[in-house]
Amino acid sequence: MPYLTPTLVKRAGPTRTDITWNDGHFSSYPSWYLRENCPCANCVDESSGIRRIPEGSIAAGLERVAVDPVGNYALHFEWSDGHSTGIYTFDYLRKLCPCPQCRPQGLEEPPQEVRKPGSFEV
Ligand SMILES: [Zn+2]
Numbered sequence: 001m002p003y004l005t006p007t008l009v010k011r012a013g014p015t016r017t018d019i020t021w022n023d024g025h026f027s028s029y030p031s032w033y034l035r036e037n038c039p040c041a042n043c044v045d046e047s048s049g050i051r052r053i054p055e056g057s058i059a060a061g062l063e064r065v066a067v068d069p070v071g072n073y074a075l076h077f078e079w080s081d082g083h084s085t086g087i088y089t090f091d092y093l094r095k096l097c098p099c100p101q102c103r104p105q106g107l108e109e110p111p112q113e114v115r116k117p118g119s120f121e122v
C-alpha cells in the first residue's frame, strides 16, 4: 500500500470538502462532520482521548472558511465558528472518510440549527 496522500483537495462548497486520493479513492466530507471530529487538544482530551464535542452539537450549516496544506502530511481547516486549531493528518482524514464503502452505517445527520439551552421555538 503506498503512502496515502490527496491528489486533489476540492472546495466543493463552504459546507463540503472533496478529496481524491492517490489510490483513486474519493471522499466527500461535510464541514460539520470534520469540525465535530476535530483532533486538536481543545476538542480531544489528550490524556484520555475523550472527545469534548458532543455528537450533534455542530450545526449542519457550519462552513469551512479556509483549508491549507500543512507540510506534506496534513490539512489545516478554519471554520465559521472561529475554530482553527485542528490539524487533520491525511491518515486521520482517510479514516474519517464517510463514503458508503468506508462507513456503511452512514453519518448521523446533525441538527439544522443547534438550539441553545433556554431558547424557545416560536
Ligand atoms: Zn479542535
Ligand SMILES: [Zn+2]
Pocket: 025, 026, 027, 097, 098, 099, 100, 101, 102, 103
Ligand atoms: Zn471512503
